[in-house]
Amino acid sequence: MKAIVIDGAGGPEVLKIKEVPDPKAGDGEVVVKIVAAALNRADVMQRQGNYPPPAGASLIPGLECSGTIDSVGHGVTQWKVGDEVCVLLGGGGYAEKVNVPAVQVFPVPKGVSLRDAAAIPEVACTVWSTIFMTCHLKQGESFLIHGGGSGIGTFAIQIAKAKGAKVLVTAGSDDKLKKCLELGADVGINYKKEDFVERVKAETGGKGVDVILDIMGAPYLPRNIKALAIDGRLFHIATQGGTIGEIDLNAVIYRRLTVTGAGLRARETDKKGEIVQEVLKNVWPEIEAGKVKVIIDDVLPLANASKAHEVLEASTHFGKILLTV
Structure with a gap:
């Protein structure tokens, strides 16, 4: 099969x-014939040499895709050849086929095209695992x-609103913030023009927010702590x-804050299941009810993966970027 490999x-x-060898379905696995794969920042980090795949995962980049079941391994009863699915991967999405544990496979939500479903898993x-389960x-x-215009951000806005939360977002352009508000965000903050902590305090009556989802890390840490309410996460x-x-531990202690983090890719198969x-x-009922929509910014052929990465790194996109096979 054809696949995108990282050549250094x-x-x-x-x-x-x-050209690389076709994958085989092991016990408890299926092989998916891929229609589309979605890009994630983790793909860029892997390409740069900063995020190696976990042990046993494919060296081919790509953490989510959609397609049809091509074959099933021993013990798989919930899927059959020809089923239309989208898939959570540890790697291998930038290819014509991929093998994956059957427990990491989703049916395509009603109302979503097979291609666009690649942007969901x-x-x-x-x-869901970070903001709601944890x-x-x-x-x-x-x-x-933070990063309301990203694939994570556009999805998080919609599911949080669907579940009844007040949503504030940061982004680096007024155009992205306008689109975030159209998706349902209540407050848009241009981090290039104003201090998000001051704006958060103003929008919450001085209380701060209950939960923050952060993608920036170190430079935002002190300000995120200041922006949290008592019992904030x-x-x-x-x-x-x-x-x-650096972190102000007194603030953590006296305001009973929780500071945590996790990656999804390296989790055990059972936990992913x-x-x-x-x-x-x-989440699936909210998608099928039209409360959460798949936001696609650009679609390129698999052979143009380099161009797709350029678009992602430029951060001019809004929503997800897809590669079609």
């Missing part, structure tokens, strides 16, 4: 399309999303701005 750590130009599992965001609470899913930061089931139960 570096810029987008190291992504090369090559990674963001849905990331947002931080327990509840109806009536306030929620700050800060969750890190990326460190785009740096990994080492649990998250998939929670997403099917709590």
